[in-house]
Amino acid sequence: MSNEVLSPAEMAEADRRAIAAGPFDGIGLMRRAGQAVASLALARHPAAERFHVLCGPGNNGGDGYGAARLLHESGAAVSLWAVGAPRPGGDAALAAAECPLTPQALAGFEAGPGTVVIDALYGAGLSKPLAGDAARAVDIATERKLPVIAVDLPSGVSGDSGRVLGCAFQAEVTVTFARKKPGHLLLPGRQLCGEVVLADIGIGDAVIGELRIKTFENTPALWQAGFPRPAADTHKYRRGHVNVFSGGPSATGAARLSALAAARAGAGAVTVLSPGNAMQVNAAHLTSIMLRKVDDTATLAAILDDSRPAAFVLGPGFGVGEKARDFALAVLGDGQGRQNGVEGLVLDADGITSFEDHPASLFITAGAKGAAKLVMTPHEGEFSRLFSSLAGDDSLSKLDKARKAAARSHAVMIYKGADTVIAAPDGRAAINANAAPWLATAGSGDVLAGVVAGLLAQGMPAFEAACAAVWLHAEAGSSFGPGLIAEDLPQALVPLLRSLANST
Numbered sequence: 001m002s003n004e005v006l007s008p009a010e011m012a013e014a015d016r017r018a019i020a021a022g023p024f025d026g027i028g029l030m031r032r033a034g035q036a037v038a039s040l041a042l043a044r045h046p047a048a049e050r051f052h053v054l055c056g057p058g059n060n061g062g063d064g065y066g067a068a069r070l071l072h073e074s075g076a077a078v079s080l081w082a083v084g085a086p087r088p089g090g091d092a093a094l095a096a097a098e099c100p101l102t103p104q105a106l107a108g109f110e111a112g113p114g115t116v117v118i119d120a121l122y123g124a125g126l127s128k129p130l131a132g133d134a135a136r137a138v139d140i141a142t143e144r145k146l147p148v149i150a151v152d153l154p155s156g157v158s159g160d161s162g163r164v165l166g167c168a169f170q171a172e173v174t175v176t177f178a179r180k181k182p183g184h185l186l187l188p189g190r191q192l193c194g195e196v197v198l199a200d201i202g203i204g205d206a207v208i209g210e211l212r213i214k215t216f217e218n219t220p221a222l223w224q225a226g227f228p229r230p231a232a233d234t235h236k237y238r239r240g241h242v243n244v245f246s247g248g249p250s251a252t253g254a255a256r257l258s259a260l261a262a263a264r265a266g267a268g269a270v271t272v273l274s275p276g277n278a279m280q281v282n283a284a285h286l287t288s289i290m291l292r293k294v295d296d297t298a299t300l301a302a303i304l305d306d307s308r309p310a311a312f313v314l315g316p317g318f319g320v321g322e323k324a325r326d327f328a329l330a331v332l333g334d335g336q337g338r339q340n341g342v343e344g345l346v347l348d349a350d351g352i353t354s355f356e357d358h359p360a361s362l363f364i365t366a367g368a369k370g371a372a373k374l375v376m377t378p379h380e381g382e383f384s385r386l387f388s389s390l391a392g393d394d395s396l397s398k399l400d401k402a403r404k405a406a407a408r409s410h411a412v413m414i415y416k417g418a419d420t421v422i423a424a425p426d427g428r429a430a431i432n433a434n435a436a437p438w439l440a441t442a443g444s445g446d447v448l449a450g451v452v453a454g455l456l457a458q459g460m461p462a463f464e465a466a467c468a469a470v471w472l473h474a475e476a477g478s479s480f481g482p483g484l485i486a487e488d489l490p491q492a493l494v495p496l497l498r499s500l501a502n503s504t
């Protein structure tokens with residue numbers, strides 16, 4: 001799979017193993033990196049008046065010296081600007097020695113219109129905020145709106161977290177090597193990278209396979225094989241039954257949106273579980289979706305005893321409080337290993353907030369033997385209610401936070417945002433990169449919760465169901481585009497589901 005995402009530390013390990021395995025040594029890999037950058041620069045800017053290649057003291061600078069040499073050999077006008085000298089004897093020093101151009105001090109960097117900047121200052125080794133001459137170079141490129149081609153990462157962007165240290169180049173395109181890094185996908189890094197081009201520099205799939213990578217970009221390759229397909233002889237309950245808890249009479253719409261989305265995602269039957277006082281309003285708006293009255297845990301217990309595969313959604317419009325907690329814990333199981341036929345619980349919105357002062361009860365129940373799978377869908381505010389210490393820890397990336405929260409809560413975490421991260425208790429995590437701004441609309445989260453439940457009810461494992469739902473939801477948002485409201489999303493899933501069904 002090429003959708004593995006390597007941390008800078010994992011990439012350094014891949015470099016070491018690739019060098020040990022051959023055929024390329026360190027300078028061999030670096031020459032290929034320089035070649036990839038130079039080829040892309042010439043292809044994208046054949047009429048550039050000049051390429052300004054900015055080289056730092058580490059191996060990122062080494063890639064820059066290699067690119068500068070090749071651009072110069074191709075006949076392009078090249079200016080080389082350096083900050084700090086490469087460590088003697090290292091690969092970057094070899095690459096600098098192979099480059100016939102004399103570097104000028106970055107302190108004097110100037111660039112006119114029509115020129116292109118190649119940023120090889122800092123990549124995976126970024127260790128402090130950009131300042132001084134490097135920060136001035138960023139200012140010049142930004143003010144003059146010069147196209148920037150970033151080598152590995154735009155200098156200033158952390159490969160681990162996507163955060164900006166000090167300031168950073170806004171790249172038009174970023175050439176990275178072997179696999180993407182979290183900083184290419186997490187915000188704001190994703191935006192600062194521009195287009196990300198993966199270059200093969202000779203680090204083979206076998207080497208990456210040895211690293212047992214657990215981080216992925218969320219693409220269909222990650223979950224398509226397990227995407228539910230109805231068997232020819234199926235019937236509606238075998239396709240899974242989703243139950244969505246409704247709020248009171250003035251807050252029922254969110255549950256119905258979730259229910260509709262679960263049905264579109266392929267659940268064979270969907271029921272809205274409504275408080276008695278909201279039965280009429282729910283009944284007035286439901287057709288193929290069923291309705292059942294549930295006011296207390298005793299009634300809920302009878303539904304849970306029904307052993308058909310089922311998934312539950314609790315949260316959209318439900319209200320915050322003890323009732324939400326009691327219902328959620330009942331759905332998860334009694335902690336005694338009771339197999340209640342429930343595939344999973346999607347805890348969203350008010351369902352999450354209800355546990356703000358009682359997180360341990362949720363986490364312990366979710367971790368008990370035989371508990372139903374728990375999927376939580378917090379946005380940033382909800383995340384901080386349940387995981388305040390993680391949320392406030394600036395040393396952690398969004399990826400780290402989601403992963404730690406999943407392990408702590410025994411839940412698959414869908415940590416929402418424009419760079420949604422999905423993380424499983426077993427350490428796997430996926431970063432989503434296809435979100436559309438149109439998705440930021442009321443009710444959009446209710447739809448997502450319903451899609452997750454629809455896939456869970458059909459037996460899709462929780463992490464894969466969460467990844468598939470996030471991808472489908474985002475893709476539906478982008479395909480619909482401007483004017484989108486949450487009611488449009490379930491229908492917008494249909495062509496995507498069709499093409500998934502046709503692609504295998």
Ligand SMILES: NC(=O)C1=CN([C@@H]2O[C@H](COP(=O)(O)OP(=O)(O)OC[C@H]3O[C@@H](n4cnc5c(N)ncnc54)[C@H](OP(=O)(O)O)[C@@H]3O)[C@@H](O)[C@H]2O)[C@@H](O)CC1
Binds near residue numbers: 131
């Ligand atoms: N064969 C290979 O190994 C291959 C490697 N490849 C390439 O190597 C790159 C990683 O190389 P790298 O590990 O040398 O780190 P790099 O990003 O050059 O920076 C380290 C230097 O910069 C300095 N420094 C950092 N931040 C700073 C700041 N804000 N302001 C000032 N200084 C700062 C830092 O200083 P220090 O932290 O030591 O104080 C150190 O001197 C990777 O991105 C890819 O492009 C590819 O060619 C594939 C083959």
Ligand SMILES: [K+]
Binds near residue numbers: 120121151
């Ligand atoms: K760079």
